[in-house]
Amino acid sequence: AYIAAPEKTAQAISTMSPSLITFKLEGDHLNRLNIPVIRRCLEKATAVVVGPGLGLHKETEEALKEVLRIVEEKGIPVLLDADGLKAFANFKRRLRVPLVLTPHAGEYKILTGDTLPGKLKDRIEMVRRAAQELNAVILLKSNVDVISDGVRVKLNFTGNPGMTVGGTGDVLSGIVGAFLAQGADPFNAAVAGAFINGAAGDFVKAEKGYHMLPTDLLEWIPRVIDDPMSHVKVRRSVPRGL
Known part of the structure; x- marks a missing residue:
């Protein structure tokens, strides 16, 4: 890299x-x-x-x-996260290349001006419309991640409250960026990245509890990619949180 x-x-x-x-x-x-x-x-x-x-x-x-x-x-193809998202919000436009945006709720409001509704079905529609308007894939990071390219929508349920620590979103950006670099469809890259990042966090939670660092996720990423179904067992013991 x-x-x-x-x-x-x-x-x-x-x-x-x-x-x-x-x-x-x-x-x-x-x-x-x-x-x-x-x-x-x-x-x-x-x-x-x-x-x-x-x-x-x-x-x-x-x-x-x-x-x-x-x-x-x-x-x-480009992915914008964190301060990149905040800067882009000041001059946002439709790009002529694949664009993935990975905001949490606060960054989403800065990007779009919209406050996310509490109901999941309403969030889904809001994210879908925003993705369509920006001609982008939006991966909204939350207790249930919402991913949309303006047409397709996927939800991701991996992850846990321990992942609110700063830096886990940067790990997610790296995973999605790696898939983009290999030529993956941007929507599929975002969906896979959300699952892998959250699943790695769930393995860390099972091993260490909620007191995790973003670097703790790194050793679990290749394991999740190698055997995605291994997450099913550990997931049963990890609450998703609020």
């Missing part, structure tokens, strides 16, 4: 794994001066994830606009 990040952050990331190749960006946050480096990074990309740790600087928002133009130019 290639990761573009400010120089000090990139140095820390490089120590985590030899599989993570970093592109060092000048400055403390993404800005338009970084675009030439980002463009070189995108030459190697088959999917792009933008958002985790991005920050909410105005300069970053302007740079994101340019990044999305490059992504469209190259025909690369």
